[in-house]
Amino acid sequence: MDLIPAPIAVRSTSTDPGLPLGPATTLAGGPGTEDAERWLRGALGAATGLALPSAADPVIALSLDPALAPEEYRIGVDAERARITAGGAAGAHWGAQTLRQLLGPEAYRRAPLRRTGWVLPACELRDAPRFGWRGVLIDVARHFLPLGDLLRYVDLLAAHKLNVLHLHLTDDQGWRFEVKRYPRLTEAGSWRERSMVGYRSAGRHDDRPHGGYYTQDDLRELVAYAAERGITVVPEIDLPGHTQAAIAAYPELGNTDVVDTAALGVWPDWGVSSNVLNVSDATLAFFEGVLEELLEIFPSDYVHLGGDECPKDQWRASAAAQARIKELDLADEDELQSWFIRHFDAWLTARGRRLIGWDEILEGGLAPNAAVASWRGYAGGVAAARSGHPVVMCPEQYVYLDHRQAEGPTEPIPVGFVRTLADVYRFEPVPPSLDEVSARQVIGTQANLWSEFADSARDLDYRAFPRLAAFAEVAWSALPRDPAERDLADFERRMRTHYARLDALGVAYRPPTGPHPWQQRPGVIGRPLPGPPPQV
Known part of the structure; x- marks a missing residue:
């Protein structure tokens, strides 16, 4: 059928x-x-x-x-x-x-x-589903997605029996969540003066202001709309790195003894900003206030606090950060970040919630109650699972859907590895290196849609589909764990009908024969990675 x-x-x-x-x-x-x-x-x-x-x-x-x-x-x-x-x-x-x-x-x-x-x-x-967490991350920080488009994506997830919308609400390039006690997070932090076009090596910008944010009522509507369709919205507030938008709004959050944070704006470039949070008690209290308002809106058991790609250079140069390391008898800056994450792990646990973070939160010691989203391959997830922590597998080499779908010059802004529909169908969330007990800690899997190179819902459609249909079957269905044993031909046959469903839904997917002319971005530089991704 x-x-x-x-x-x-x-x-x-x-x-x-x-x-x-x-x-x-x-x-x-x-x-x-x-x-x-x-x-x-x-x-x-x-x-x-x-x-x-x-x-x-x-x-x-x-x-x-x-x-x-x-x-x-x-x-x-x-x-x-x-x-x-x-x-x-x-x-x-x-x-x-x-x-x-x-x-x-x-x-x-x-x-x-x-x-x-x-x-x-x-x-x-x-x-019945194989996994309880069948997630999709949508990055609304790099390019804001209006509420109507986000509600449409809830319907698309539900149509594929995906049940977690991981909403990446904050980053260096924008803050999208209204916090009433800290209004400048959206007044100043929700828009940037311009945006980078393509990969940063080209040094190209569009010189067009970009911004937007969701009011708390917008997000309540989203949560209710998703819940009616069997979907949980898991919010992400990224910290202590990927925070330049917050520091631009409230300069006292940054390492003021190292840089002139008052001169910072919301970052217009892609990549990882060197500007990160300081580790003062005031900064901890600030984000406790942010999370208090977040918890009132999002009833999800899990709250994602990022923890990824936090450069430590400012902490190394900061007398205040070094004093904190000495005060807490920590070994180094990695342990300082672990202490920061552990603070919020305990804070969330005391309120009946659970922290989940990217696999960098393993560095310096994993917080006692934390779950891990393993993105830098499988290794972080394997380590967390073996230590008894819940794991969501989302390795970038396999399920980052911003990665290009084919070789050749017609792929728009080609980045990352080639990940075809067949490649995604062969993705296996549970690596064979895990024993039966540890494998049960893999509570699910997730595909991530980062939006540096997708500045509209149409662009997001192109990168998501049809590969998200293959991912949905991997996450839901009782497929053989050995990808070589999966019936790819049968899936591709069923996809012929499914393309007609996507047409009826108005999804601007990548055709099997290659992008339409209007889906191409000639002259916009990407960052393709050579060769196939590393094996499990």
Whole structure:
């Protein structure tokens, strides 16, 4: 039935004509399925023109069964009824998403192309995810994505049964989260005077101001919209590095005994700024205030605090930082960063939350309750898993979707390794070096969409799709752990139908034959890396 991601098992009853849908078709859900029922009625109603009213004995019925896991579901369709049975609200939504797939690509339109001839194929289907964390990072700090576009991406994630939106809200190039007690974070920190065009070696800028931020109500809307679709939004406030936008807004946060932080603006370049937070008690208190407001908006168990790519040069030169190292009896600047992260690990733990950070938080000692997002390959994730910490595998060599999709001059702003659709389909989140006990610490996997080279939703579409469909199947489906044993030909066959779904959704994906002329960026310099990425 060309389903993506592939379910655990599906049996088609070819002798059964299926379930026709028409004006008399009703739809209703039992307790706990209200969000899925409302979404399914809206999605199918828009595409088919059918009202799908509620009824005591509905034609399409949703219900919960506590014997199933929360994200597990079953679908049964015959000539009289379609039944979605799930273990929880999220499972009901995933079942509803699959039911829409069963109706074909036209079911993804927002207005009916036809009002008759809709038939659900007769089938029995059972399904459940492999991983509990099936994430996508969207970087809104480098290039701001308006709320409407972000809500659209929630729908795209949900259509692929991806359940975590990791929102990269702050960086050197912009601060996107409204903090009411610190208004200058958005007044000054949310926009930059210009932006770099392409890779920094070209030294090219557009000389156009760029900015934007989300109000707290914007983010509450996003969280609620995502939750109705089975998606958790995990916010990221990056610290102690990648913080020049915050320092530009509040210069006292920087290492004032080393640089004139009052002269800093929001950074217009890509890369890693040398300007990082100081390690004073006042700075810790400042970010506790930021996080207090963050926790009021985001109910996620995990809060991402970055911890990556923090240059230590200013701390080495800072008398205040060196005094802090001596005061705390630390060995070096790596341990100073670990102390900084440990402070917020304890702070979040005391409030019933859990810190997650990039794998650099292992350096100088891993905080006791922290989880690790392993991006510099698998090594950090392996070390964290072996020490009993939760791990999200997102190695840049495999699932950084800002990396180029092919060789050749037509790829727009080519960066990184070549990662084709087939390459992503062969990605395995759990490396064979982990034993069975440690492997259970890999709670999931994530694809990352960094936006230095994607300045619009159209550009983001090009880099995300179709590869995000392959990633979704890796994260959800019970594929063989040995990538060589995966049926790539079958996936590519199912993708032929899925391209039509993406067309109906208005996704500006990269065609299999190469970019359209308007998707190319001739003359804009990238940074392609030679050869294949390193092996596991």
